[in-house]
Amino acid sequence: MRRLALSALALSAALAAGCASPGAAPEHAAPQAGATALLRLPPASLQRELKLQQHITVEFQMQGRTERRELMALLEADAAHTRLAAVAGGQVLARLSWDGTKLQVSRSPWAPAELQPERILSDLQLSLWPADAIRAALPAGWSFDATPALRQLRQGTETVAEIRFPDAATTLFVQYRDGYRLTIRNLPAQGGAA
Numbered sequence: 001m002r003r004l005a006l007s008a009l010a011l012s013a014a015l016a017a018g019c020a021s022p023g024a025a026p027e028h029a030a031p032q033a034g035a036t037a038l039l040r041l042p043p044a045s046l047q048r049e050l051k052l053q054q055h056i057t058v059e060f061q062m063q064g065r066t067e068r069r070e071l072m073a074l075l076e077a078d079a080a081h082t083r084l085a086a087v088a089g090g091q092v093l094a095r096l097s098w099d100g101t102k103l104q105v106s107r108s109p110w111a112p113a114e115l116q117p118e119r120i121l122s123d124l125q126l127s128l129w130p131a132d133a134i135r136a137a138l139p140a141g142w143s144f145d146a147t148p149a150l151r152q153l154r155q156g157t158e159t160v161a162e163i164r165f166p167d168a169a170t171t172l173f174v175q176y177r178d179g180y181r182l183t184i185r186n187l188p189a190q191g192g193a194a
Helices: 002-006 009-017 117-128 131-137
Strands: 050-062 065-077 082-088 091-098 103-107 142-146 150-155 158-167 170-175 180-187
Touching: 082 117, 091 117, 117 150, 117 158, 117 170, 131 142
Parallel strands: none
Antiparallel strands: 050 065, 050 180, 065 082, 082 091, 091 103, 142 150, 150 158, 158 170, 170 180
């Protein structure tokens, strides 16, 4: 279950850190210079079902100091849909649903404009989907390495993102290009839908 810990990766970074990330690229399109490659893999390519609740701590630099934010994420995925809800301050901040064709998003009025659903979906898939499916979808010049303890996304020789799994319930994610770090802890299942 440790790879499941990154379900709200970009959502938490965009919502809590308010970091603006590059514009979204269409499926399999080459990203703009400095942009992170975006995935749009079908839900069925996950090859399993999951239901997960997570506690996420986001760390980022602002005006020379480290800032921290926390939120909860609820994730459900099956062969037909991927659904994600982010909860902060006891309220649903945003919901995302992807059926392999259409990405639907609803946001609370206080969700930041930097929230990019395409980025959320891509980072979710980067962390959870099988490595072969990810590699097949990357644009030219990008590579993806995956072992049970480490996943790395690279453009050329630059490591863009790195995901480590120190134990079965914890994931550490560093997005070097966009400048944030996530500590994600899987919580015991309690039911409820994303």
